[in-house]
Amino acid sequence: MAAQICIARIGAAHGVRGQVKLWTFTDDPLAVMQYGSLATKDGARSFEIATAREAKGHLVATLKGVATREEAERLNGIELYIARDKLPATDEDEYYHTDLIGLAAVNAAGEPLGRVLAIHNFGAGDIIEIAPPHGATMLLPFTNAVVPTVDLADGRVVIELPAEIEGDEP
Numbered sequence: 001m002a003a004q005i006c007i008a009r010i011g012a013a014h015g016v017r018g019q020v021k022l023w024t025f026t027d028d029p030l031a032v033m034q035y036g037s038l039a040t041k042d043g044a045r046s047f048e049i050a051t052a053r054e055a056k057g058h059l060v061a062t063l064k065g066v067a068t069r070e071e072a073e074r075l076n077g078i079e080l081y082i083a084r085d086k087l088p089a090t091d092e093d094e095y096y097h098t099d100l101i102g103l104a105a106v107n108a109a110g111e112p113l114g115r116v117l118a119i120h121n122f123g124a125g126d127i128i129e130i131a132p133p134h135g136a137t138m139l140l141p142f143t144n145a146v147v148p149t150v151d152l153a154d155g156r157v158v159i160e161l162p163a164e165i166e167g168d169e170p
Contacts, residue, residue: 003084004041005098008032010080013072014060020072022052022059029059038080047080095150104156105130113159114138130159 011021024032030052032038039046052061066072090096097119105113114132119142121127126142140146140159149158 003098004039004081005084005087005096006041006079006081007035008038008080010047010063010075010078011058012076013069016069017062018066018068018072019060019062020066020075021055022049022061023057024059029054032059032080035082035086038082040078041081045078047075093150095152099152100128100150100157103150103152105159106156107159107161113161116157128157128159 007026008022008024011023013019014021022032026032033049033052037046037048047066048064050062050064052059063072063075066075084096084098087096100116100119103116105116107113112133114130114137117129117131117137119126119128120139127139128142128147130138130140132138140161146160146162147157148160151157
């Protein structure tokens with residue numbers, strides 16, 4: 001099976017005619033309409049967006065075949081995926097989160113720190129989550145200062161740990 005990318009999540013029902021709130025994970029929220037049919041992770045169900053309009057922080061969408069509020073309510077929380085190869089190529093120094101997850105994390109000296117577990121964004125910028133072999137995960141800002149090198153070919157990211165984490169503070 002081809003690699004899949006989650007590009008949207010269905011939220012609560014909106015109104016009484018089967019519309020749903022749709023949270024998209026694309027740079028342009030309306031770009032989800034360009035990919036055609038969107039499937040659940042297991043591929044058991046697929047959905048096509050008939051209409052969509054921007055709302056505050058999400059889209060309000062009509063999905064083909066969903067005509068009532070009750071039908072829309074049953075879809076709440078479903079994540080929608082497309083094949084990775086349907087996405088446009090990235091620019092240099094631009095990455096899809098899925099391409100980073102699982103990469104080895106090393107410090108500037110090449111010593112292992114763990115693996116990239118996830119990329120989060122809670123509203124103030126991207127956060128990279130590193131899972132060390134032992135202990136608690138590290139949450140670090142995903143900036144050029146902290147993550148100066150991403151090497152997809154070598155399967156690693158270089159992490160410049162702040163002094164207070166390294167233990168270099170006086």
